[in-house]
Amino acid sequence: MPSLPEPAHVIADDTEALKVAAALAEEVRTGAAERDARRRLPRAELDRLSASGLLAITVPAGYGGAEVSAVTLAEVFRLLAAADASLAQIPQSHFVYVNVLRRQGTKAQQAFFFGEVLAGKRFGNAQSEAGTKHLQDIRTRLAPAADGSYSLTGVKHYSTGALFADWIPVLARAENDDLHVAYVPRDAPGLTVVDDWDGMGQRTTASGTVRLAAVPVPADRVVPHHLTFRRPQLHGAFAQLLHAAIDAGIASGALAEAVTFVRTKSRPWFESGFETAAEDPLLIQRFGELALQVRGAEALLSAAARAVDTAHGRLDEDTAAEASIAVAAAKVAAADAAVETGSSLFEVSGTRSALDALGLHRHWRDARTHTLHDPARWKVQHIGRYVLNGTKPPRHGLL
Numbered sequence: 001m002p003s004l005p006e007p008a009h010v011i012a013d014d015t016e017a018l019k020v021a022a023a024l025a026e027e028v029r030t031g032a033a034e035r036d037a038r039r040r041l042p043r044a045e046l047d048r049l050s051a052s053g054l055l056a057i058t059v060p061a062g063y064g065g066a067e068v069s070a071v072t073l074a075e076v077f078r079l080l081a082a083a084d085a086s087l088a089q090i091p092q093s094h095f096v097y098v099n100v101l102r103r104q105g106t107k108a109q110q111a112f113f114f115g116e117v118l119a120g121k122r123f124g125n126a127q128s129e130a131g132t133k134h135l136q137d138i139r140t141r142l143a144p145a146a147d148g149s150y151s152l153t154g155v156k157h158y159s160t161g162a163l164f165a166d167w168i169p170v171l172a173r174a175e176n177d178d179l180h181v182a183y184v185p186r187d188a189p190g191l192t193v194v195d196d197w198d199g200m201g202q203r204t205t206a207s208g209t210v211r212l213a214a215v216p217v218p219a220d221r222v223v224p225h226h227l228t229f230r231r232p233q234l235h236g237a238f239a240q241l242l243h244a245a246i247d248a249g250i251a252s253g254a255l256a257e258a259v260t261f262v263r264t265k266s267r268p269w270f271e272s273g274f275e276t277a278a279e280d281p282l283l284i285q286r287f288g289e290l291a292l293q294v295r296g297a298e299a300l301l302s303a304a305a306r307a308v309d310t311a312h313g314r315l316d317e318d319t320a321a322e323a324s325i326a327v328a329a330a331k332v333a334a335a336d337a338a339v340e341t342g343s344s345l346f347e348v349s350g351t352r353s354a355l356d357a358l359g360l361h362r363h364w365r366d367a368r369t370h371t372l373h374d375p376a377r378w379k380v381q382h383i384g385r386y387v388l389n390g391t392k393p394p395r396h397g398l399l
Contacts, residue, residue, distance in 0.1 A: 081249025201369030
């Protein structure tokens with residue numbers, strides 16, 4: 001099981017969280033392209049993330065955490081993703097499952113696990129399954145044992161963060177098919193993590209397979225996740241906000257790389273009549289268009305995060321719906337910006353930018369891979385129904 005050589009730093013507030021995130025982003029930016037090219041997993045970088053205290057910034061103040069706003073958390077993810085989208089993706093589930101404990105954990109569960117998180121321990125995830133009828137067709141079973149504990153059996157795919165985790169939250173169905181989350185130690189007997197992720201993008205997330213063969217789970221490590229969706233909730237909005245922040249970060253990172261490349265390496269097209277590519281009015285126009293798209297995505301991300309914060313302070317059907325719709329809008333815009341900017345990087349930079357050794361294609365590959373997480377077209381549908389007919393979005397956890 002991963003462990004830290006010394007206790008993690010404890011971040012005090014939002015201001016410190018942003019300062020630490022900006023500094024860490026600059027550190028991990030160096031070597032990001034090389035890690036991607038070699039598929040070198042970021043173990044050292046993740047240890048620095050843990051030691052920085054960033055993984056504990058959503059722990060409630062009553063348990064010793066900074067309890068930062070959604071606005072701050074989204075910006076932390078955006079900063080990290082602009083530097084290394086794979087590294088930023090790894091802790092997304094960590095924060096989601098910290099949030100599950102905030103919502104449904106008992107006082108004892110919260111005290112224990114929030115203590116683990118403050119110490120720098122990492123949560124992975126084991127939720128998605130392949131080969132089932134659809135995403136919500138969860139077949140992993142949490143079977144009760146005679147002594148009140150459980151036995152966990154199933155196979156999970158796309159288990160981002162599991163390989164590097166101290167704890168792996170597993171989404172499973174118990175009696176009556178109700179969804180639960182079982183928090184399982186990475187070294188639990190019967191649990192195997194397979195590093196078999198071979199996606200074209202997000203190459204170093206190690207989003208592989210988790211196999212569960214009658215894994216023993218004490219009762220006090222199980223949380224009734226199904227209760228989350230029986231009343232107004234922000235589970236989906238919170239999780240999707242972080243995905244939107246990753247996409248917005250990819251877009252801004254790709255734009256920054258394009259700017260640097262055109263300023264320092266691109267040659268002007270001979271018909272332009274200018275000495276440098278940066279003076280070409282057609283390139284200037286295109287950079288303006290891309291900047292508008294990236295700025296728009298960032299603005300919608302900020303607005304969505306504020307809506308989540310508002311709903312968190314006064315949660316009801318209306319505020320929850322508004323937060324979900326705001327996050328859906330941000331996710332659609334950020335996904336479009338990430339894919340468009342990652343592709344247009346080559347259009348504005350020229351032939352040399354396509355050299356494999358430069359690794360500039362990682363931005364587009366990361367964007368194209370990450371934006372497949374869930375279809376934007378359904379978010380547009382829910383936005384349209386909400387705007388036109390006042391139909392509130394469903395409570396299925398992906399909005």
